[in-house]
Structures are given as structure tokens and as C-alpha cells.
Amino acid sequence: MGFGSVALAWMLQQEAVQAVPPVVKQKPVTDLKLRTPRIESQARAMISLFQHGGPAHMDLTDPKPQLTKYDGTEYSEDIQFSFVNQASKKLFGSPFRFRKHGQCGTEISELLPHTAGIVDDICLIRSMHTGANGHEVSIRYFHGGVPAILGRPHFASWLLYALGSETQDLPAYMVLTDPGGHPVDGVNNWSNGFSAAAVSGNGAETQDRLGLNLAAPAHLQGTLQRQNLDLLRKLNARHLQQAGGDGDLEARIASYELAARMQTAATDALDISQETQATQKLYGIDQDATREYGTRCLIARRLVERGVRFVQLFLGGQPWTITATSRRLCPRCANEWTSQAAGLVTDLKQRGRWIRPLSGAEKSVVCLDSDC
Amino acid sequence: MRSAAGFHGPGESPELLAGQAVKAWQLAYCRAPESEELATSMAFLSDQIKYLQANKNQLPSGVTEFQRAADGLLPSADDIQ
Numbered sequence: 001m002g003f004g005s006v007a008l009a010w011m012l013q014q015e016a017v018q019a020v021p022p023v024v025k026q027k028p029v030t031d032l033k034l035r036t037p038r039i040e041s042q043a044r045a046m047i048s049l050f051q052h053g054g055p056a057h058m059d060l061t062d063p064k065p066q067l068t069k070y071d072g073t074e075y076s077e078d079i080q081f082s083f084v085n086q087a088s089k090k091l092f093g094s095p096f097r098f099r100k101h102g103q104c105g106t107e108i109s110e111l112l113p114h115t116a117g118i119v120d121d122i123c124l125i126r127s128m129h130t131g132a133n134g135h136e137v138s139i140r141y142f143h144g145g146v147p148a149i150l151g152r153p154h155f156a157s158w159l160l161y162a163l164g165s166e167t168q169d170l171p172a173y174m175v176l177t178d179p180g181g182h183p184v185d186g187v188n189n190w191s192n193g194f195s196a197a198a199v200s201g202n203g204a205e206t207q208d209r210l211g212l213n214l215a216a217p218a219h220l221q222g223t224l225q226r227q228n229l230d231l232l233r234k235l236n237a238r239h240l241q242q243a244g245g246d247g248d249l250e251a252r253i254a255s256y257e258l259a260a261r262m263q264t265a266a267t268d269a270l271d272i273s274q275e276t277q278a279t280q281k282l283y284g285i286d287q288d289a290t291r292e293y294g295t296r297c298l299i300a301r302r303l304v305e306r307g308v309r310f311v312q313l314f315l316g317g318q319p320w321t322i323t324a325t326s327r328r329l330c331p332r333c334a335n336e337w338t339s340q341a342a343g344l345v346t347d348l349k350q351r352g353r354w355i356r357p358l359s360g361a362e363k364s365v366v367c368l369d370s371d372c
Numbered sequence: 373m374r375s376a377a378g379f380h381g382p383g384e385s386p387e388l389l390a391g392q393a394v395k396a397w398q399l400a401y402c403r404a405p406e407s408e409e410l411a412t413s414m415a416f417l418s419d420q421i422k423y424l425q426a427n428k429n430q431l432p433s434g435v436t437e438f439q440r441a442a443d444g445l446l447p448s449a450d451d452i453q
Contacts, residue, residue: 219430223423228444231416238408 030196030247032165032172032254041163043355045304046156048312049297049341052183053135053320059094059330060109062126068093082133095327111334114342121345121354135318136185144193153193156310160199167307169265171202171258174308176296179205180316189314197251201312215263229260269302282343289336297340301347389417392438396445417441 058064071093081087098107102120115122130138130147137148144152153161156173165172175190183189190201216225236253243249272280272295283298284290293313300311320333348354393413397405405413420441424431431440 219432222430223427224420224430224444227416227419227423231412231445234412235409238412 030161030198032160032168032198034166035162035164037163044166045308046159046310047297047300047304047344048156048310049337049344050183050189050312050314051320051337052139052315053318054138055320055333056094056327056330057126059096059327060112060334061115061124063098063107063109064094067091092327096330109334111331112338114339118342118345121349135321136188139185139189143189144191150188150191151193153195153199154190154201156190156201156312157192157195157199159310161195163309165307165309167265169258169261170269170303170306170308171204171255171262172307172309173199173201174303174311175201175203176300176311176313177203177205178314178316179292183314183316184318190312197248198254200251201310202255215267225260229257233257265306269306270299272298272302279347282347283340284343290339293337294340294343297344298347301344301353305353389414389438392442393417393445396442400446413445416445420444 058067070091073091075089075091079087079089094109097110099110099116100106101108101116104120106119106124108116108119130141132138132141132147134148140149140152141147143154145155146152154173160172173190177183187203190203192198192200215221220228236256240246240250240253272285275298277286280286280294280298283294285294285298287294293315296313300313303311315337319329319337345354390410393410394404396413397403397409417438421437424437424440431437
């Protein structure tokens with residue numbers, strides 16, 4: 001007697017006593033198959049280096065000569081204070097010097113020497129503001145398009161919804177978090193909101209979990225693991241069918257299947273030892289203060305090279321917070337989290353993958369943005 | 373009890389294979405498998421046993437092919453989303 005006949009006998013026995021399962025109507029689901037937009041996009045991928053807390057623009061990229069002129073004097077007009085107990089009308093000009101750089105002659109602070117070096121390759125927007133007072137409300141505005149409100153999809157979710165993914169072996173929307181902790185507003189920063197779970201961001205810690213636990217145990221590698229995954233796929237597909245095409249469930253199943261494929265693809269993407277010393281130096285990986293963030297910036301480049309559509313880097317907490325101490329901390333922040341962006345732009349440009357914002361058509365966009 | 377240690381008998385015979393697959397589902401879900409689930413589970417056990425018989429170097433010492441395959445069935449059942 002073969003396996004099939006045993007199974008058949010058992011099936012007939014079961015079906016004789018079981019009711020007919022109800023027919024469940026299937027719901028439409030969102031997938032990440034590559035889609036062709038009606039208008040061809042200029043960039044294939046985007047890397048966002050979000051600077052939580054709000055770097056002081058008047059100390060970094062936006063000189064205020066009038067503020068410097070009236071430094072130390074009382075402001076004569078009315079002011080609405082957010083924190084009344086710290087209210088002061090005394091004006092405080094930037095203690096940092098600005099100088100014109102590049103052919104464009106854009107003024108950049110002495111705190112950003114690396115950014116000054118690429119100033120002709122970037123688009124510096126000085127006019128963007130949210131009109132909202134507060135970090136979380138501004139972050140949600142920036143990412144979701146509406147101030148303060150949770151539940152709106154991150155703009156990266158819209159990108160994926162419209163364009164799909166160029167890779168099926170890596171998450172299309174990756175968030176490289178700070179080993180020191182999550183940013184202010186936590187996982188809301190990469191929420192898909194009301195859109196399908198399939199277009200949600202995937203948080204990844206590059207230092208430990210993602211990097212070290214990708215390989216299957218030795219006794220499971222190869223055919224055995226593939227057979228295990230095939231079984232799981234079949235059982236999950238059946239479960240999904242019975243659930244009526246639940247989008248969250250489908251995304252969860254897809255993420256686990258993706259995790260299996262990532263064992264190869266992510267291991268390769270995260271292996272920065274394949275990069276030359278010169279490239280690593282470009283990202284500040286040779287310096288203690290800049291190594292961690294530089295490593296993430298380099299991994300971001302390797303991810304978009306492998307078809308990841310959107311990568312966003314966050315800092316733990318909101319280290320750029322504008323307080324009375326920020327003038328003291330500003331140089332340290334600028335040193336630790338900005339030089340790598342210049343290295344990334346230079347590296348992408350050398351590889352022919354850089355698109356100068358608001359200009360020609362090439363491959364990638366890097367966005368250095370913040371919440372204040 | 374969710375491990376191959378909970379299974380008894382030689383296991384390699386088809387009759388016992390079906391019975392053990394049913395037992396695996398009862399252990400994982402407190403219910404018997406539906407017909408399609410049983411067929412899928414039996415095919416999995418059969419494939420794994422065949423592979424392990426031909427590749428004994430992937431078999432931990434003191435563990436039979438059937439025990440190893442059954443152990444694979446239970447985690448898979450647990451991982452269903």
C-alpha cells in the first residue's frame with residue numbers, strides 16, 4: 001500500500017463526517033511586483049538620511065547675517081513662546097562662520113566642510129518648513145504629508161505602491177536603525193499607515209541581528225531547508241486562502257518567505273569587507289566617531305545597488321534637538337552624522353549612480369532631511 | 373510535547389507515517405489535519421526521509437531519518453502565520 005492510498009483512505013473517512021468548508025470571498029491584495037509608471041521615473045532609488053531633532057539651519061546651511069548683526073540684543077517685536085519658563089527675547093547669532101563654496105557660491109557653515117566639498121552636486125532647499133511646532137508632528141508631516149496625524153502612509157510606501165520592487169530577494173523599503181535605539185516616534189517613522197502592509201518599511205539592525213543570524217543551522221542547510229520552506233509555503237498558502245486574502249496575513253507570510261531568500265542576498269549586501277579601503281575611508285569607517293553611521297551609509301548604497309527602492313537611516317532619539325546646549329553639541333553632531341552623506345554622494349557619483357536633485361536623469365537620490 | 377521524541381515506532385512504514393502525521397497536527401494544533409494538509413505532510417515526510425537516507429551526514433547521531441523528518445514537520449506547523 002503506497003502513501004497515496006493511505007492518505008486517500010483517511011481523506012475519505014474524514015470528508016464523510018466533515019461539513020463542506022464555507023466559500024470565502026478573496027480580497028484584492030497588494031504585491032510588490034515591478035510596475036512601469038505612466039511617466040518614466042528619473043531615479044530608481046532613494047536614500048534618506050533623516051537627522052532627528054532638527055539641525056540648526058542657521059548654524060549649518062542657512063546664514064542669517066541680520067541675526068549675527070543683532071546678536072545679544074533684545075528682539076523688539078512680539079514672540080509666541082513654546083516654553084514660557086525659558087522665555088527670552090535676546091537674539092543669538094550663529095557663532096559659526098559661513099563661506100561660499102563651489103561654482104554655485106552657496107554659503108555653507110564651517111561645521112560642514114565635507115558638504116561644502118559637494119555643494120555643486122546637491123540641491124539645498126532653505127525654504128521648507130512645516131508650520132507645526134513639535135518634533136513628532138513635523139516628522140509625520142514630512143513623511144506622511146499631514147501634520148500630527150498618525151495613520152498616513154510614509155511617502156516611501158507610496159513609491160512602492162506605484163513602482164513596485166526591483167528585487168524579490170530583499171525588502172523594497174528598508175530602514176537602518178541606530179544601534180543606540182529607535183528615533184523619536186519609533187516605528188511610526190516607517191509606517192505604511194492605512195495602505196497595504198506589503199508596502200510597510202522593514203526596520204533592520206545592521207550590527208547584530210541582521211548580520212549574524214542569517215545562516216541556517218548546518219544540519220538544515222540545502223535540500224532539507226528548501227523542503228521545509230516548501231512545506232511552510234504550501235501550508236501558509238492554504239491558510240491564506242481560508243482567511244479570504246487578508247492583506248496583513250499575506251504581507252506577513254511574504255516577509256517570512258523573503259527572509260529565507262535574504263539569507264543569501266542580505267549577507268552579500270551587508271558584507272562591506274568587499275569594499276576597498278579607499279571607499280570605506282570615504283564613508284568615515286576608518287574613524288571611531290564616524291564608523292557606525294558611515295557603515296550604515298555604505299550598506300544603504302549596497303542595498304540600492306541590489307534593487308532596494310528606498311532606504312532610510314535614522315538616529316537614536318533626536319540628538320540634533322535645538323536647545324541651549326545645541327550650539328555646544330552642534331559641532332559634534334555635524335562631525336558624526338554629516339561627513340558620511342558627502343562620502344555617499346561622492347561614491348554614487350563615481351559609480352554613475354548619482355542624480356543631482358532637480359536635474360538630469362540617472363539612478364539614485366540622497367536626501368538629507370530633518371524634522372525642524 | 374513538540375519534538376520528534378514524542379513519536380514512537382519505526383515510522384518508515386506508510387501506515388505509521390500517516391498516523392504520525394495526524395499526531396503531529398494534533399500536537400501542533402489540537403486538531404487532526406484536513407485531507408489536503410495530511411497529503412502535504414506525508415509528502416514532506418517522505419521526501420525528507422528519502423533525502424536523509426541518501427545523506428546520512430546530515431543526520432545527528434542517535435536520531436532516525438523519520439524522527440528528523442517529523443521534527444521538521446512540527447516546527448513548520450508551528451510557523452504557519
